Amino acid sequence: MSFIEQINKQRIKNNSMVCVGLDPFVEKMPIEFQNSKTGIFDFNKAIIDATYDVVCSYKPQFAHYAAIGQLDALKQTIAYIKKTYPEVPVILDSKRGDIGTTADMYAKEAFEQYNADAVTVNPYMGDDTILPFTAYKDKGVVILCRTSNPGAGVIQNIKSDGKTLFEIIAERASTVWNENNNVMLVVGATAPEEMARIRSLVGNMEFLVPGLGAQGGDVQAVMDAGLNADNSGLVINSSRGVLYASNQLSDFAQKARLEAIALRDQANQYKK
Ligand SMILES: O=c1ccn([C@@H]2O[C@H](COP(=O)(O)O)[C@@H](O)[C@H]2O)c(=O)[nH]1
Numbered sequence: 342m343s344f345i346e347q348i349n350k351q352r353i354k355n356n357s358m359v360c361v362g363l364d365p366f367v368e369k370m371p372i373e374f375q376n377s378k379t380g381i382f383d384f385n386k387a388i389i390d391a392t393y394d395v396v397c398s399y400k401p402q403f404a405h406y407a408a409i410g411q412l413d414a415l416k417q418t419i420a421y422i423k424k425t426y427p428e429v430p431v432i433l434d435s436k437r438g439d440i441g442t443t444a445d446m447y448a449k450e451a452f453e454q455y456n457a458d459a460v461t462v463n464p465y466m467g468d469d470t471i472l473p474f475t476a477y478k479d480k481g482v483v484i485l486c487r488t489s490n491p492g493a494g495v496i497q498n499i500k501s502d503g504k505t506l507f508e509i510i511a512e513r514a515s516t517v518w519n520e521n522n523n524v525m526l527v528v529g530a531t532a533p534e535e536m537a538r539i540r541s542l543v544g545n546m547e548f549l550v551p552g553l554g555a556q557g558g559d560v561q562a563v564m565d566a567g568l569n570a571d572n573s574g575l576v577i578n579s580s581r582g583v584l585y586a587s588n589q590l591s592d593f594a595q596k597a598r599l600e601a602i603a604l605r606d607q608a609n610q611y612k613k
Pocket residue numbers: 362364402434487488489490527529551552553554555556578579580581582
């Protein structure tokens with residue numbers, strides 16, 4: 342099954358378009374995990390066990406592990422999901438992009454070393470840097486199109502010959518880069534107008550939508566701007582908002598589950 346089919350299947354099965362971001366902020370975890378050698382994996386495992394049936398995917402962010410020398414915990418976390426809940430796809434958020442020969446290595450890293458189902462890719466360097474990822478036909482390639490950060494528009498909304506950069510990326514992603522039907526776009530929740538424009542350009546393509554919760558994006562605005570007529574097309578991410586709902590060992594996993602359910606239900610109420 343391809344990544345896009347897997348996401349769609351899981352979204353329907355769990356009636357949820359929620360993707361939980363697995364971004365370790367050690368200081369926000371219950372103290373018991375902070376003092377343990379296996380704390381990050383143990384924390385993630387508890388979150389996954391508490392949410393696997395109310396989400397459509399997980400998204401660990403690479404830098405959050407690399408920066409603290411915890412890449413083993415990242416690998417273990419993905420392996421745990423693959424073994425225990427193999428139906429739930431994993432998007433490795435590493436925002437890779439480099440010349441072709443190095444992009445080959447980044448694709449191999451994501452798909453063969455970490456066994457991710459999809460990886461985020463920065464398209465700034467052009468076609469030859471994307472193709473090493475899309476060549477993995479059953480894997481997903483999630484291309485930054487209009488990101489959620491406050492400074493995104495300074496670059497991505499620049500116009501040339503009447504088209505913004507994000508429009509150019511959206512068109513190229515939906516045509517040239519998507520010849521294996523395995524491309525998704527990152528479209529931030531903080532830019533609903535741009536999201537509506539991108540939707541009008543790319544048909545039914547899937548969007549990964551970060552920027553809700555801590556970054557201030559609005560669920561209803563996202564649903565209005567990005568949802569397809571058949572209620573497909575959106576995978577909405579929340580990381581800190583789910584993971585750190587409580588820092589108490591007694592209830593952090595249950596509170597994370599409740600946050601994921603609340604986001605799921607909030608989004609579902611705006612379905613068409
Ligand atoms: O445009 C983008 C692309 C990626 N991200 C990543 O998503 C999560 C968001 O975390 P929250 O805690 O829910 O704000 C994080 O891993 C970012 O690196 C993004 O926010 N915006």
